[in-house]
Amino acid sequence: MSNAETTSDDLPAYQVRISQRAKRMQLKISPLGEVEVVLPKRVSPKHVASFVTQHQTWIQQTQKKMAALYPPEELLPGTLNFAATQQQWQLEYLEGIRPRVAEIEGTLKVYSQDDEAARKALQRWLNRRADEILVPWLREVSDEIGLTFQRAVIRAQKSRWGSCSSSGTISLNRALLFMPPQSVRYLFIHELCHTREMNHSPRYWALVERYMPNYLQHEQVLNKGIRSVPRWALTI
Ligand SMILES: [Zn+2]
Incomplete structure (x- = not known):
């Protein structure tokens, strides 16, 4: 957006995601301002460019809003706080030929030769922690409520908290x-209930409500929560 050579006639860069479930084309803007077009399986991709053109003003306004909501922050955090597990760390950045993260008594020591390598090492560490913490936890909840899944994978996603495929793979x-x-x-x-109902029908929400009567409150926490996630953790 800050590119001086961009004129108002240029289409913004966008990615297309084909959706089995979507009924019509949708636009999604990530906290980092990236544009995603959700394309229903039955709609031809040739309609995408004109759809983006029609919504160009909305895209630009939303990107500006996102930039204001997510102020630029330091690339390398000084502290790290997992609300999910109530764990906290101080971070230390040190010289090291092989980029890596070592966890020593509440301190994460990040070894690297430059900031970019440090950030990548930290992201890999986050992926590993997410895999160790979230996947067994999902399995526990699955056993508890009796809804099973095939496989769970960890993703770095900017605009979605999770998804469930028709083959039973849950992405977190x-x-x-x-x-x-x-x-x-x-x-x-939410995702486990999709293994029964691959939609957001009233029947689906009734199922969610059965397992979590106050689910709406948490839906709101997650919707707003993406703003409190450190930027480095949202970036791939
Ligand atoms: Zn859903």
Whole structure:
């Protein structure tokens, strides 16, 4: 957006995601301002460019709003706080030929030769922690409520907390570690209920409500919560 060569006639860069479930084309703007077009399977991709053109003003306004909501922050955090597990760390950045993160009594020592390598090492560490913490936790909730899934994978996603495929694979956003435990539990229940109902029909929501009567409250926490996730954790 700050590119001086961009004129108002240029289409913004966008990615297309084909959706089995979507009924019509949708636009999504991530906290980082990236544009995603959700394309229903039955709609031809040739309609995408004109759809983006029609909504160009809205895209630009939303990107500006996002930039204001997510002020630029330091690339490398000084502290790290997982609300999900109530764990906290101080971070220390040190010289090291092989980028890596070592955890020593509440301190994360990040070894690298430059900032970019340090950030990547920290992101890999976050992926590992998400895998160790979120996947067994999802399994526990699955056993508890009796809804099973095939496989769980950790993703770095900017605009979704999770998803469930028709084959029963549940994707979890690693940034869930920054959300309160009850809201993480809600997301698990949300995705597990999709193994029964691959939609957001009244029947689906009734199922969610059965396992979590106050689910709406957590839906709101997650909707707003993406703003409190450190930027480095949302970036791939
Ligand atoms: Zn859903």
